[in-house]
Amino acid sequence: MIGVVPGRHDVDFNVRWKDAHDLLCLVETKNPAAAVPATSAVVIALPVIAADLKHHLQSRHPFPEVFAHELLDGLLGFHPSKCAVMRADRQGADFASSRWTIFLFDFESRDHQSDLTVVIDTDSFLNQQLGGAFFIAEIQLTQEPLEDALGREAVAQTRITGREFRLTIRSGLPDDELSITLYHEILEAATVASSHPPESVLDLNEAGFEAAAHRAHQTWGQASVENLNRMLQFYGFRGE
Amino acid sequence: MVDQDKIQFDLVKLLNGERILRLTDPRTGLSLEKKLKPAEAVVRQKDLLLQVFEAALARAELTDA
Numbered sequence: 392m393i394g395v396v397p398g399r400h401d402v403d404f405n406v407r408w409k410d411a412h413d414l415l416c417l418v419e420t421k422n423p424a425a426a427v428p429a430t431s432a433v434v435i436a437l438p439v440i441a442a443d444l445k446h447h448l449q450s451r452h453p454f455p456e457v458f459a460h461e462l463l464d465g466l467l468g469f470h471p472s473k474c475a476v477m478r479a480d481r482q483g484a485d486f487a488s489s490r491w492t493i494f495l496f497d498f499e500s501r502d503h504q505s506d507l508t509v510v511i512d513t514d515s516f517l518n519q520q521l522g523g524a525f526f527i528a529e530i531q532l533t534q535e536p537l538e539d540a541l542g543r544e545a546v547a548q549t550r551i552t553g554r555e556f557r558l559t560i561r562s563g564l565p566d567d568e569l570s571i572t573l574y575h576e577i578l579e580a581a582t583v584a585s586s587h588p589p590e591s592v593l594d595l596n597e598a599g600f601e602a603a604a605h606r607a608h609q610t611w612g613q614a615s616v617e618n619l620n621r622m623l624q625f626y627g628f629r630g631e
Numbered sequence: 632m633v634d635q636d637k638i639q640f641d642l643v644k645l646l647n648g649e650r651i652l653r654l655t656d657p658r659t660g661l662s663l664e665k666k667l668k669p670a671e672a673v674v675r676q677k678d679l680l681l682q683v684f685e686a687a688l689a690r691a692e693l694t695d696a
Contacts, residue, residue, distance in 0.1 A: 401641075543651075545644060545646065546646055547643075549642045575673060580674060593672060594672045
């Protein structure tokens, strides 16, 4: 995932997950002239423990070593300028969650914190009407290897029951890929779910759906309920 | 003709980019899947698979009767 940490610092950060399984992330300044404060560190927290961390920070307690030990599997590299690379472990964490919180610590002030703006929050799609007829009942980002009935490895699966879609997508995709995957899955699912799909999708093959998803991502940006609806309306889905 | 809303469709994207379309009738457990041909329109392939599935379902129900 790529997000921006606004915070009280002078620079914005890009946070890029390098390895979703190990929670390895790269933090770099968006402004090439700016530098990551030498005294800063980034801790990636999951919702289960985020509240505890917030409480700890609000109490102005010194940097919580206990959390450092619990969260950080090891400091892989920490550069006073440009970037910092850290790794957090998954201990006690609900790893399946798509919501993340980033805490930006300033070791001097000890109480600076920022919430990561997650570009795609998959929960926001749930139970919202799509194309006037469909809705997403579930999106699961799974770390477990996806396999079909014959044991073939899969990257995504969309189950369509009537008007209801249930998506399972392998976790760890960069935001742009996740966005394109969502556009693709929803457009193809709406097409398959329709008894009489719009003419504009009648001739689309797999490459056609993929190209449509890329165009949608380029035209409307990151997948959201609003943008999925824009795409579905563009292709003529207006409810059956 | 079977009510399409009562059939479960699974679209599976495999690691190698191939796409599987699986139809399942939850009532009987009958399931039929096809690897989609990348160059052919998905709608036509789904319609053909649905016809085959309906025929198989009808046969299964006759056998059970």
